[in-house]
Amino acid sequence: MKFHFQKTEPFPGVTVAEWMDWRWQFKSALSTLADFAQHFDLSASEREALSQPSRFPIRSTPYYAALASRTVATDPIRQMVLPRAEELNTGRGQQISDPLGERAHSPLERVIHRYPDRVLFLITDQCSLYCRYCLRKHFTGQDQAFVGSSDYEKALEYIRGGRGIREVILSGGDPLTLGDSRLERVLSDLRAIEHVEIIRIASRMPVVAPMRVTDELCALFKRYKPVYFMTHFNHPRELSFEAAECLERLVDHGVPVFNQMVLLNGINNHVAVVQALSRRLLFLRVKPYYMFQCDPSEGSEHFRTSVEESLEIQRQLWGRLSGLAMPNFSLDIPGGGGKVGLTPNFETARADSQREYRGFDGVHGVYRAPAGPSVLPADLSDYLGEWEELAGQRYGR
Ligand code: SF4
Known part of the structure; x- marks a missing residue:
């Protein structure tokens, strides 16, 4: 179709x-x-x-x-x-002003350093649409200029000093509320840091103002490659003609695009809606990347679904959507524990040497442990140093 x-x-x-x-x-x-x-x-x-x-x-x-x-x-x-x-009504259920515990993981203004190899860099607090379920409501919309300020310079200094930081995720707010020249300044400042390998842009602009993603902006991302674009479509109706053109522009300029959706009560919490969104995104060369459980941010109680409901949607999608079209289901542990991946359980029994599974269409099978011992790759020493460096880091210093 x-x-x-x-x-x-x-x-x-x-x-x-x-x-x-x-x-x-x-x-x-x-x-x-x-x-x-x-x-x-x-x-x-x-x-x-x-x-x-x-x-x-x-x-x-x-x-x-x-x-x-x-x-x-x-x-x-x-x-x-x-x-x-x-x-x-912010008094119902489990509502938290900072559900991901981001303040506790901010070594300084506008930098969130939760995982050893990457930081979130909040380069603006402005959005073109304030999503009603936003997890960063405590931060957005306060009208503060940032790029070029002394706090911006301090944040850059932190990233420069954190030699283990491989990825910088530009977020906010929506980074594309800034003009091209400011964005170029941020991209060139980050590209000048040798250990920063990947820059990600987290933006809802393809959803809320796709005309913001001009050819010039796409060319800018291409100049500072590798730049990955993380967008946030929640519903197939958000994929208008203008949005589809915007996504094609990005991909045609060599910018990989990934989608992160949030499961929302009464909006997209049905398997038919999730599969329709995923198939359309994939057709437009956008990888459905994450399906997030809605965070318990203040004023979002009516948007939340249960984990069981979300798992059931994923279970029904399994085997019916290709791996390319299937988003990973993930939940952020309230209070700052980080993301955990959740998958439906297909295991039906386990013993010492075997595990039994029932597949998406009911077919049952047994996976037996191999007869021989596990052998490590011969060239392991080529990669071990890199891994040990990463595994030993907490804040990249
Ligand atoms: S675009 Fe992102 S940061 Fe802005 S309101 Fe929506 S979810 Fe929150």
Whole structure:
């Protein structure tokens, strides 16, 4: 089946040239009750959330708002844009302001160093859409300029000094809210550090303002390769014609693109939705990389699903989606324990020398341990030093 990616309709009175101009999209962002009331028949719950001074920022590009239903409050896209009254109730369940314990793993402002070989570098706190379930709500939307500041220089110094840091993940906020020249400064500063091998850009811009990803920006990423692009589509309807073109632009410039989705209650928590998203992404040469359990951040209780529900979705996908199309299911341990991978259990029995499994379609089989002993690779010493260096590090110093 060839997929159909539909073009968005500009808002009444807006020209196609304006609609396709990312600066116009940023400048015309919707952020108040009056803005949203122009384009949506607001429910009582949405009105309540929009009319109270929210603890969490609210913003959407017109482009993303146009993907949502004007009339149906339970529409999946609309639930990711518009706040609801449930968001104001932060006293229910397990709600944490910093669910991943990132503050405890920040050796200094804007740097999160949770794993030995990589750091998250939060180069902006701005986003073009404030996702209602965001795990970094305690940080985003405070309007602070950063690149070029003394804190930025200190963060760079930290990365320069951490010889074990192999990957830097540019995040925020959304790094692509910055202009090309600022982004180039960050990329060139990082490329000048010899031990930084990989730069990742974590951005929702292909979802919320795909016109931001211009040919010039893609060429910039290519100049500072290897740059990996991590994006965040949650629902097949987010894959519009404009989004599909944006993803193709990135890949055509040699930028590998990966998708990280979050499983969200009432939005994408069904096997049919996850498989539809994965197949379309793969068709566009984007690897479905992670399917995350929603973090228990403040105001996100109504978005969370149980681990059992998520595992059941993955179990049903197993064998029916190719390995290329299958995302890894992962959960961040609340409080800062890091990610753990979760997989459905296909093992039915185990003894000393054998394990038994039942496959996705019910076929049963036994895997017996080999008769001979385990032998190490002959050229192991070529690689052992590199491994021991990594395994011995905690903060790359
Ligand atoms: S784009 Fe990312 S950082 Fe920004 S609100 Fe959405 S999830 Fe949070």
